Amino acid sequence: MSELKPCPFCGGEARIKPFTSRKRLFITEITVYEVQCTGCDCRTPLCYTPEIAKSRWNRRVDDGKID
Numbered sequence: 761m762s763e764l765k766p767c768p769f770c771g772g773e774a775r776i777k778p779f780t781s782r783k784r785l786f787i788t789e790i791t792v793y794e795v796q797c798t799g800c801d802c803r804t805p806l807c808y809t810p811e812i813a814k815s816r817w818n819r820r821v822d823d824g825k826i827d
Contacts, residue, residue, distance in 0.1 A: 764776070764795060764814060764817055764818065765817065765818045765820075767797035767799055767800060767802055768802075768820065769797070769800055769802050770797065770799040770800040770802075771799070772797045772798050772799025772800060773797070773798045773799070774795050774796065774797050774798070774817055775795070775796060775798060776793055776794070776795050776810050776813055776814065777793065777794050777795070777796055778791050778792070778793050778810070779791065779792050779793070779794070779806065790808075792806040792807060792808060793806070793807050793808075793809065793810045793812075793813040794806050794807065794813055795813045795814060795816070795817035804816045804817050
């Protein structure tokens with residue numbers, strides 16, 4: 761798994777956070793993940809796997825573009 765890039769807004773450290781649903785929201789419990797900046801509180805949408813959350817966090821607008 762790749763490392764988390766710094767926050768694109770403030771340059772702060774990012775951490776992955778798991779959340780477990782409450783039974784009243786879903787029929788069964790489910791764990792979802794987000795990546796959150798420790799500096800400015802920027803975060804990804806909730807994702808079903810930590811890998812997807814990391815991929816979304818590490819995505820940058822200019823990924824793969826050549827000037």
